[in-house]
Structure formats: structure tokens, C-alpha cells
Amino acid sequence: MRKLILGNAAVARGLYEAGCAAASSYPGTPSTEITEEAAKFPEIYCEWAPNEKVAMETAFGASLGGRRAFCAMKHVGLNVAADPLFTMSYTGVNAGLVIAVADDPAMHSSQNEQDSRHYAKAAKLPMLEPSDSQEALCFTKLAYELSEQFDTPVLLKMCTRVAHSQSIVELGERREPEAKPYVKTPAKYVMAPANAVRRHPVVEERLRKLAEWAETAEINRVEEGSDHSLGVITSSTSYQYVKEACGDRFPVLKLGMVWPLPEKRIRDFAAGVERLVVVEEGDSFLEIFCRGLGLALSGKDLFPLTGELSQNLVAGKLGLPVPDGKVLDETLPGRPPVMCAGCPHRGLFYTLQKLGCTVLGDIGCYTLGAMPPLSAMDMTLCMGASVSGLHGFNKALGKEAEGKTVAVIGDSTFVHSGMTGLANVAYNQSYSTVIILDNSITGMTGHQQNPTTGFNLRGDPAGKIDLEALCRAMGINRVRVVDPYDLSACQTAVKEELAAEEPSVIISRRPCALLKYVKHKPALVVDLDKCRGCKACMKIGCPAISLRDGKAVVDPTQCLGCGVCQQLCGFGALKEVE
Amino acid sequence: METKNIMIAGVGGQGSLLASKLLGHLLLEQGFDVKVSEVHGMSQRGGSVVTYVRYGDKVASPIIDQGQADAIVSFELLEAARWLAFLKPGGRVVTNIQQIDPMPVITGAAQYPENLVEKMTAAGARVDTIDCLSLAEEAGNVKAVNLVLLGRLSHYFDFPETVWQEAIEACVPPKFLDVNKKAFALGQGA
Structure with missing residues (x-):
């Protein structure tokens, strides 16, 4: 089939x-x-x-x-x-x-x-x-x-x-x-x-x-070509770009196994072509091996070490014609990814920005908190580095940093690699404020369950880590939960925990707005008589709000009625539908 | 047959994956070699997304490159313009007229460009516009924008109606089937 x-x-x-x-x-x-x-x-x-x-x-x-x-x-x-x-x-x-x-x-x-x-x-x-x-x-x-x-x-x-x-x-x-028997060895x-x-x-x-x-091995194969002035060694998607660009013109050594490499096969292939080119994405991995065999070839002298290849890029570098495309002669505004309308992370990041916090970030949807207009992130490195990085930052700078620096880390990322960092905070006592953004799911990768959600991969009930109890058990005495849709509660929590002279954890808890079981309120509407076009509601970078003819407009297909923007409007112009 | 290239452009969350799934299913059933390249992960979060659909006797590359697309099908006007360089000379743009402000426009760092249809036409594209959002609303669900757009796109293929209907039935969950079929029909008729 x-x-x-x-x-x-x-x-x-x-x-x-x-x-x-x-x-x-x-x-x-x-x-x-x-x-x-x-x-x-x-x-x-x-x-x-x-x-x-x-x-x-x-x-x-x-x-x-x-x-x-x-x-x-x-x-x-x-x-x-x-x-x-x-x-x-x-x-x-x-x-x-x-x-x-x-x-x-x-x-x-x-x-x-x-x-x-x-x-x-x-x-x-x-x-x-x-x-x-x-x-x-x-x-x-x-x-x-x-x-x-x-x-x-x-x-x-x-x-x-x-x-x-x-x-x-x-x-x-x-x-x-x-099944192979298990034998003690x-x-x-x-x-x-x-x-x-x-x-x-x-x-x-x-x-x-x-x-x-x-x-x-059959998976390392030579595909014959009619023109032996050039031969290509390649693998993976680069092979597809080579075939797209050159068809069957040049011989190709297509490697299905990229380690270990077949020395004799590569030498024989090289001997049959006038000029050898290695086409690979990423580093000069195949190229360096071939050079080690003493072969003369082109590789990263032609192709970039960064980014992806494509058929046009391959064609151009091999001296073949490249189709042309027309562009408009103006720069179009980019469309970077953004936090979704109704995203529970938004209210928390707005608070951090408003308070002028230094924010050590982590890996997940909330990395988007680094984007304008929130721009509320100072560092993102790898899974878990927010917590351990914060500890080091605070140890280096002391009180000056402890009063205004936070770590933000998602629920899944916290269990992945944040827990060990928190153990270090508790053990070596920096007065760090760690914010766990608990949206009850692994969001960025498309909604996978994790040990804090209470469900397993198949969606069946499973063991569930109690984050509050876990943090306390690790030695954090100050653990509190806030609703990130409530801006004043967020502000109070962040201010108080930053001021506290001991380690603390704030759990900003609300499920991802895209989860199917989450119920939403109807989209908000703008009272045009009240809206002054002051753009206060646009400070949170919600993709559902834009400005048309000097007034705020809420896109009813996107707005989930989370109400965060309402809390910013000084004129009561954003309303729930009655 | 020479490989044909269709790009599906839009804003993350607009439903372009269903559109490419449906096209892929249909083209496979018609006996073509098919490749469909999608975007998952971070860019899906309200960012600019593009899906490549390629079909013919034998398709090698999974992506479409500059100057190669026979058609750009777009869920949003600015996104159609963004990928214009990928269109073949004289290629066709089938686009929803909906405008969704990207974040640089929302923050005031940039302006949403004006007269994009005229500009694309002046650049040599054959532009076909359709108000998918209104028609999707008429069909009963604003999320059916993708099926309205596919309905319009179906004009440019020689496949019989039954082929499209079969693909819709195969790819759309049963409880949304009626709305989606209606949306497709409205797109066809527009």
C-alpha cells in the first residue's frame, strides 16, 4: 500500500x-x-x-x-x-x-x-x-x-x-x-x-x-551520470537538492550511512570524475573525511556552513542556470512568531517588563517574551539554564541583582532540567526568584503531556508531580501561585518575592489557551466612543489587537476574551459582549 | 510530466496544514509522485508560515525555490506578497484578501503595505483575490477559510469534482464535514 x-x-x-x-x-x-x-x-x-x-x-x-x-x-x-x-x-x-x-x-x-x-x-x-x-x-x-x-x-x-x-x-x-533472553554479563x-x-x-x-x-552496503550507492566532468558526494536532503538541480547529469555518490564512511568506495568514485564536489548541510563533515584521504575537492569553499541548502543554491554553485523571481521594490514588514491571543504567559511578561526586571529565560513558547513589544528577556541558553544561570548571576552581583532578577521556566522545562538548578538555589542559598510558567502542557512542540500534567503520552491518567510540594521539599519556603491573567496579583507577587531575603518560587498557573478543554469567553469589543486611541492595550503585544483609523480594533477570530488588555485600558473601552 | 509547484502561505494557526494535507491526498490519489513540506514548531505561533506542495512523475526536492512556484495560494495578503519571489514568471497568486497585522505593524515599527494586489500584478503575477473570511462565515465557521481557498484553487486544476469531494471526506473530521463542504462550494462559486 x-x-x-x-x-x-x-x-x-x-x-x-x-x-x-x-x-x-x-x-x-x-x-x-x-x-x-x-x-x-x-x-x-x-x-x-x-x-x-x-x-x-x-x-x-x-x-x-x-x-x-x-x-x-x-x-x-x-x-x-x-x-x-x-x-x-x-x-x-x-x-x-x-x-x-x-x-x-x-x-x-x-x-x-x-x-x-x-x-x-x-x-x-x-x-x-x-x-x-x-x-x-x-x-x-x-x-x-x-x-x-x-x-x-x-x-x-x-x-x-x-x-x-x-x-x-x-x-x-x-x-x-x-525477545532476547537477558543474561547477566x-x-x-x-x-x-x-x-x-x-x-x-x-x-x-x-x-x-x-x-x-x-x-x-546498498544504502551507499553510486548513481551514474552522463557527464563525468563533475561528481557529487552527498547525503540526506542535500542529495534531493542535487538531484533537483542536476537531474541525472553528474554521477552522485549518495551516502545512506554517514559514519563510518567507506574509504575505498569514495576513492573509486573520486577516480572516475574530473572534479569532486561534496554537498552537505551543516559542517564540513564528509568533506574533512575525504580531504583526509588526500582527495582534491570542493566543499565548504562553495557552500555555506550556516543555514539550509536548496536546489537553486546547489545549481548556482555548480554553475547551472538559476531561475529568477520578482520581488516588490519595498521592504515588507516581517511576521515573527508571537505569543498567541489569550496566551497565559503574556500577563506575566508584561509585569516583568513593567517592573524593569532582568529576566533569565528558558526554552519554550515563552522565549517569545523576548520579542517586542514585551522585550522581557535577557538570556536564553538551553533547557534549565534560567534557574542555574540566575543563581550564578545573583551570587556574582549579590543584593543588587537579587532584588530585580528572575528566572522564567515552563513546567515541562522545569522538570526536564530546572529542578537540579533549583536544588542548587536551595542548597547554596541565593535569594533567587524563580517563576515557573505552568501552562499544564509542553506547549511549543505542540501539546505533549509531561510529569506535571497528570496524563501520559496516550492521554491516560498518570502520575502527577505536585510542583508546590516539590519546591517545598527541595527547601524553598516561599512558594506561591498566581493567575497570570490577573495583572495586579502578578505585580504584587513578583515585587514581594524579589524583596524577600530567601529563595522563592512563583508558579504562574493557567493552562495554555490552545488546549481543547480550556473554555474561553467571547471576544471583547471596542467601544469606539470611549477609545481614545492611546495604544495602552497594545503594550502587551496581543496579535488580536490592532489600530484602524486611530481606534483599537479587536479581531473576533483571534480574541479569547482573556481580559488582560481590559486591565490596561484607562477608559473602559474594551468590553465584554453583553 | 514536469514537476508542478504550489506554495501555501499564511499566518501560523490559519489552517494551512489541512489545506496541504488535502492537496497531498488528492494528488497521491491521482497517481502522482508527491512531496509536501510543512512547518512545525515555533514559527507556527502566529508567524509567517509556508507549505510546499510538489507533484509530477518524480519529485526530488521537498521544497520550492525562488522562481519555481506555479501558484502561490495565500491565506493572507501580505503573506502572498512576501513569497512573490518564489513565483514563476506569469505564475498565479490565489489569495484571501484578509489582512492580519504582523507584530511590527501592531507595535508601530512598520506600516501594513498598501495596494499589494496592484503591486503584485505590476510585478507580473496573475492575481486572483477572494474574501475567504466572509464566505467561511457564511458557511458557518470562520475557521473554514482553508476550504474556501481550496474551492477557489480547484478552478485551476482539471480534476473532476468527485476527486475533490473524496479528498475532503478523507481529510476533514466527520463532525466538521458539512461546514467544510459548504465552504468549499462557496469558494468554488466565488
Whole structure:
């Protein structure tokens, strides 16, 4: 059966067909849908873990137990999970273990554009890299075979354009392998120095054998071309751009496995073309390997290290004609993403801006609080850095900072990596004010449940962390809850906690306005007689409010009647419909 | 057949994913090779979003590049203009006339550009405008803007009506089917 599906859905289908039994992941664009789609197969146990490290270790445990296991994460998630990754390379697996990592070149929804291929090389693990949905499905299945054949975790590298593009796949049947018996093998699985010393040579030997396999692997293929004046080595979505730009004109060495690389195959390919070009997004990963073989070639001297490639970019760099497009000869206003109308974060950020706070931010929808007109964020680094960063900031500057600096972190991000930072605040006693933006969901990635929501991935009732009790148990005596729709309550809470000479936590609690179960009031209307066009209501950057002919206008298709703007209007011009 | 390229532009949250899902389903059923490239994650939050739909005998790249789109289908006027450079010479723009102020306009840092339809036409685009919001309201749900737009777009394909109806039934949840079919019909008739 042919089906048009996302690359991420194709990985999930591959998991199903390969007989995967357990998946544990943390959501992160562009990897999230893999686990969501896998959860649609009742045969696969799927869960959201609190973070990527926990997810990877859970998947490792499932593999150790003898069932094929999986975890998925975005590129920066692999940093979090790097600790188990490097040593899982030493232990190898029992049943097959596949780890999907999705890079985000051009940073559509990320804080950096690191190239995950370096992890494969550094951890000495094989990495497969599909270029469309069909390959995503097939490579996932192949990854399990390789994992068990070579006794290794296998990395499956996705990128935004493969993960979030739909293309046609041919579906197959599920084949569930027999569970592998668990046998106590401390020499393989207890990575104390004496054992690890013996495992390292095994890893090196495995890598050598994998490189040998790569020489004849079908997923590393040469596509012949009519014109040998140029030959291209490429992989992933870059391969698709090359094919789009050049058709079948030049020979192409298309690599489906990007680590380890097939030395002889690359040399043979290079020998058959006059000029060799490596086309890859991200770093000069393939290029450096080829240069190490002493091959003369073009790579990042032609192509950018930053952003994504495209067919026109490839065509232009290879000297082929590039189509032209007309632009209007005026600069159009940009349309950056914004907090949604009715977003509960808005009232809190307005308060922080009004009070002139220094705001150490974190990763989530609320990073949008950095955008004008709120502009209420001073720092965003990685998951959890708001809390630990605030502690360091306050320790460095003392009272001066403690009275006006806060950390803001979402509920899911807090459980992911904020809790350990808060432990440090409580333990080493900085008078820090940490604000947990509890919107009862993992918002940015599209509404995933987390340990604070009370539901699991499938939406069934689950364990629920009581944030107030947790913070108190960690040693924070001042814990209070505010409704971010109530501006005066927000202001009082922030002022009082900043003034307090001890650590404190404010939980700004209201569910995400986009959650289906959240009931909204009717859209507000503007009383044109009362509106003076003073723009006070526009200070909160609500996309539902604009100015037409000198008066405020509320877009009824967007407004959710949250009432935050009403609290800013000095003339009572914003009204509920009677 | 040479690959055909359709871009669907809009503002995050307007429903462009349903439009691309429906088109993708329809084109697959017609036996084409199809690729649809979407935007998920942060840009969806009220930002400028674009979806690429490509179909033909064999499609390689999942994205559409400058000067390659046969049509730009837009949920919002400024977004149609934003992607104009991606249109082929003489390509078609089918756009909702709705204007949604982006944040730089709301904050007063920029002005919403005037006369965009005229400017796009002067730049060589064949522009077809439609008031999707009014028609969606008439159909019974302001969120059915996407089906109104698809109804209008259906004029530019040679597929029989049954093909569209089948795709709508396959992609729209049953409880919204009536409203969406009505919206599609209103878009067709506009």
C-alpha cells in the first residue's frame, strides 16, 4: 500500500515494522512526531520521559531486557543524553537499539544549528541518514538489523526537511523478533574501569567492521551520470537538492550511512570524475573525511556552513542556470512568531517588563517574551539554564541583582532540567526568584503531556508531580501561585518575592489557551466612543489587537476574551459582549 | 510530466496544514509522485508560515525555490506578497484578501503595505483575490477559510469534482464535514 506520510511518521512506521517494543523520548522540534506516530501502534509501548537522558537510558534498559527499543530527540537533546550515549557504545546492546536525532539547520525552531554527525564519530557509533520518507522507513528497519548484527546502538539522523516533509512510502508488515533472553554479563554491561578497558578495543574493532560493511552496503550507492566532468558526494536532503538541480547529469555518490564512511568506495568514485564536489548541510563533515584521504575537492569553499541548502543554491554553485523571481521594490514588514491571543504567559511578561526586571529565560513558547513589544528577556541558553544561570548571576552581583532578577521556566522545562538548578538555589542559598510558567502542557512542540500534567503520552491518567510540594521539599519556603491573567496579583507577587531575603518560587498557573478543554469567553469589543486611541492595550503585544483609523480594533477570530488588555485600558473601552 | 509547484502561505494557526494535507491526498490519489513540506514548531505561533506542495512523475526536492512556484495560494495578503519571489514568471497568486497585522505593524515599527494586489500584478503575477473570511462565515465557521481557498484553487486544476469531494471526506473530521463542504462550494462559486 502506498501512503503519503511525514518523514517522522515513516520512522514510526519503520519502528512498527521492525517489531520495536518500547520507545521513550522527550519532545523537540523537528523530532516530536516520531514518538507521537509510534504511539498510534498499540504494539509499541511509548512514553514521554522527563528529558532526553532519561529517555535514552530507558530505551537502553528496554534493549538490555531483550526487546527492540527506541528513543528520539532533537539535536540539542542529544547533548543532554550524551553521557549514556558514549558509554552505551562500549556496552553495546542486547536487543536492537535505535536513537533518532533530528537536526534543525536554519534553526526553524532551535537555539543553535549543531551538526549531530559529530556525535557518531565521537561516540564511535554508526549513523544512518535518510533523504525522504521511504528511506526513513527502510533505514529504521535496517538500523535494527545493524544494531543486533554489530552489537551497537545505531543513530538515525533526521533533519527538518526530511522529518517534516511528506513523501510516498510503501508499507510493509510488522515482524516481531523473539525477545532476547537477558543474561547477566557484567563484563559487558558493568562499565567500571576494569571492564571498560576491555570493551574499548571491541568498540574500535566494531567500527572497523562497520566501515567494511559500508564499502558494499546498498544504502551507499553510486548513481551514474552522463557527464563525468563533475561528481557529487552527498547525503540526506542535500542529495534531493542535487538531484533537483542536476537531474541525472553528474554521477552522485549518495551516502545512506554517514559514519563510518567507506574509504575505498569514495576513492573509486573520486577516480572516475574530473572534479569532486561534496554537498552537505551543516559542517564540513564528509568533506574533512575525504580531504583526509588526500582527495582534491570542493566543499565548504562553495557552500555555506550556516543555514539550509536548496536546489537553486546547489545549481548556482555548480554553475547551472538559476531561475529568477520578482520581488516588490519595498521592504515588507516581517511576521515573527508571537505569543498567541489569550496566551497565559503574556500577563506575566508584561509585569516583568513593567517592573524593569532582568529576566533569565528558558526554552519554550515563552522565549517569545523576548520579542517586542514585551522585550522581557535577557538570556536564553538551553533547557534549565534560567534557574542555574540566575543563581550564578545573583551570587556574582549579590543584593543588587537579587532584588530585580528572575528566572522564567515552563513546567515541562522545569522538570526536564530546572529542578537540579533549583536544588542548587536551595542548597547554596541565593535569594533567587524563580517563576515557573505552568501552562499544564509542553506547549511549543505542540501539546505533549509531561510529569506535571497528570496524563501520559496516550492521554491516560498518570502520575502527577505536585510542583508546590516539590519546591517545598527541595527547601524553598516561599512558594506561591498566581493567575497570570490577573495583572495586579502578578505585580504584587513578583515585587514581594524579589524583596524577600530567601529563595522563592512563583508558579504562574493557567493552562495554555490552545488546549481543547480550556473554555474561553467571547471576544471583547471596542467601544469606539470611549477609545481614545492611546495604544495602552497594545503594550502587551496581543496579535488580536490592532489600530484602524486611530481606534483599537479587536479581531473576533483571534480574541479569547482573556481580559488582560481590559486591565490596561484607562477608559473602559474594551468590553465584554453583553 | 514536469514537476508542478504550489506554495501555501499564511499566518501560523490559519489552517494551512489541512489545506496541504488535502492537496497531498488528492494528488497521491491521482497517481502522482508527491512531496509536501510543512512547518512545525515555533514559527507556527502566529508567524509567517509556508507549505510546499510538489507533484509530477518524480519529485526530488521537498521544497520550492525562488522562481519555481506555479501558484502561490495565500491565506493572507501580505503573506502572498512576501513569497512573490518564489513565483514563476506569469505564475498565479490565489489569495484571501484578509489582512492580519504582523507584530511590527501592531507595535508601530512598520506600516501594513498598501495596494499589494496592484503591486503584485505590476510585478507580473496573475492575481486572483477572494474574501475567504466572509464566505467561511457564511458557511458557518470562520475557521473554514482553508476550504474556501481550496474551492477557489480547484478552478485551476482539471480534476473532476468527485476527486475533490473524496479528498475532503478523507481529510476533514466527520463532525466538521458539512461546514467544510459548504465552504468549499462557496469558494468554488466565488
